[in-house]
């Protein structure tokens with residue numbers, strides 16, 4: 001079930017480096033939210049705090065609250081592994097297990113969770129592969145290695161793996177940056193389909209992509225080298241790209257910097 005995320009006054013550190021300052025934003029369910037901004041402004045860092053992936057980096061820490069339908073995912077009683085199941089992530093380069101079969105790749109997260117019923121696993125694999133728009137291309141070779149698929153197919157396999165565990169939210173960190181234009185369009189179409197069921201947050205370098213796929217867009221910026229990144233503005237995508245509130249957003253989207 002798609003859920004809402006509220007980020008309240010979040011500050012993010014790598015050791016002593018204060019990488020991102022004072023981020024407050026809301027991500028509505030069944031919408032696509034895009035994060036854009038110049039390199040190093042903290043887009044991926046903020047994305048990783050939304051499912052506690054940030055914590056796997058030694059020395060990294062977060063202050064503030066991230067609420068999933070009102071529950072703070074950083075509360076001491078919350079298990080970060082469970083958070084990462086509920087809030088799934090798709091990475092920049094497709095990262096299937098290359099020698100593992102296509103089906104087992106899709107089911108990797110579920111099997112870790114202990115599900116053993118074969119018929120149930122087959123149904124879930126088909127459902128996830130259909131959801132990721134890959135079923136027709138792979139249904140006759142489910143037992144062949146995931147590494148044998150094209151880059152775009154591998155990325156859709158990773159999306160199938162992420163949705164197989166039935167998350168509430170999908171985070172995508174530049175999911176198309178390693179893909180050709182046709183595979184990119186396939187993933188963008190898929191994102192538009194997936195938002196019927198999921199809350200989606202995507203980091204992208206490609207402003208046209210943000211304009212094409214997202215409902216709201218957050219623009220991040222960093223004032224200078226070694227300074228903290230900040231969220232300059234978050235608004236409806238149409239507004240960000242036509243009439244943003246902040247001059248810095250206007251300058252960025254019109255190509256004056258970054």
Ligand SMILES: Nc1ncnc2c1ncn2[C@@H]1O[C@H](COP(=O)(O)OP(=O)(O)OP(=O)(O)O)[C@@H](O)[C@H]1O
Pocket residue numbers: 014017019037038039040041042043044045046057205229
């Ligand atoms: N593992 C890390 N250790 C230390 N500093 C890091 C680490 N990862 C990122 N940073 C720093 O945090 C800041 C934000 O980085 P981040 O990768 O979030 O930016 P970004 O906007 O996603 O950049 P890009 O568009 O280039 O991917 C940068 O100054 C970066 O050097």
